Structure formats: structure tokens, C-alpha cells
Amino acid sequence: MNRDRAPPVLVLLTSLAVQLAGCGRAETSGGPPGEVRFAQVKEVLDSLQCTSCHDFFPLTYSALVDAPAQRQPCLGEVRVIPGDVEGSLLWKKLAPDVAVCGGKMPAALPLFGPPPTPAQLELIRAWIEDGARQ
Secondary structure (H helix, E strand, O other): OOOOOOOHHHHHHHHHHHHHHOOOOOOOOOOOOOOOOHHHHHHHHHHOOHHHOOOOOOOOHHHHEOOEOOOOOOOOOEOEOOOOOOOOHHHHHHOOOOOOOOOOOOOOOOOOOOOOOHHHHHHHHHHHHOOOOO
16 A cells, blocks of 8 residues: 555545534634744644645654655755745745645645645744744
């Protein structure tokens, strides 16, 4: 079995369950810059269902911050560079209208998680700008 992706049926069922539960677009209030912590960012990433595609990837602080991507086409790009939003692969993958290697996340298919809301994007931006605190 290809470990890069969850089975399509599992992805579909997970997506439907989240949508039916009404939690797929949960807003996260992170407070002003300087107060955002990784737990808040992880909550956003969980709500975007990142692990439905990235089941091989642990959503941990050490797997994101100062960690290089391990797969093509983004091999070697740093996932989160504290203080550098525009250089961080996570930001490039999520933010609209920003060039990135490979495709945007989440994938633009109904089987995958919802796109991030402006509030969620702002929380992630603030977290990275302020040094990506744990």
C-alpha cells in the first residue's frame, strides 16, 4: 500500500464526518502576534485535515520548525523558518496567490479538508513572524 496517501474511502469518510459535525471550518482565535503558540497552529492544521493526505507526517513542532521537506518537488525547502513567513514552505503551501513548489494545500478536491480561512491564515502568519514559538 502506498503510505503517501490515505485510502480514498477513508479520506472521503473523514471529510464527510468533519463536514457533518460542523467542525471543518472551526475558527481559532490566537490573540495578537507574540502570543500565538504552536498548539494553536496545530489546532488549525488539524481542522484543515492535513493528515488525511500526510498520514506519514507527524504534525509536531520539531517536524515543522527548521525542518526541511523530505519529498519532491519541495525537497530541501524549510517547512517553517521562524521570523520568515515568505520563506516558509508551510506559508507558501497554504497562502493564496503565493508561488510554491508542487501544489497548494489542501488539495482542491472535495475529498480533502477545507481551505484555510483568512483568520486561520493570519494566525499562522503571526506565529511564523513572531519566531514560531513552541
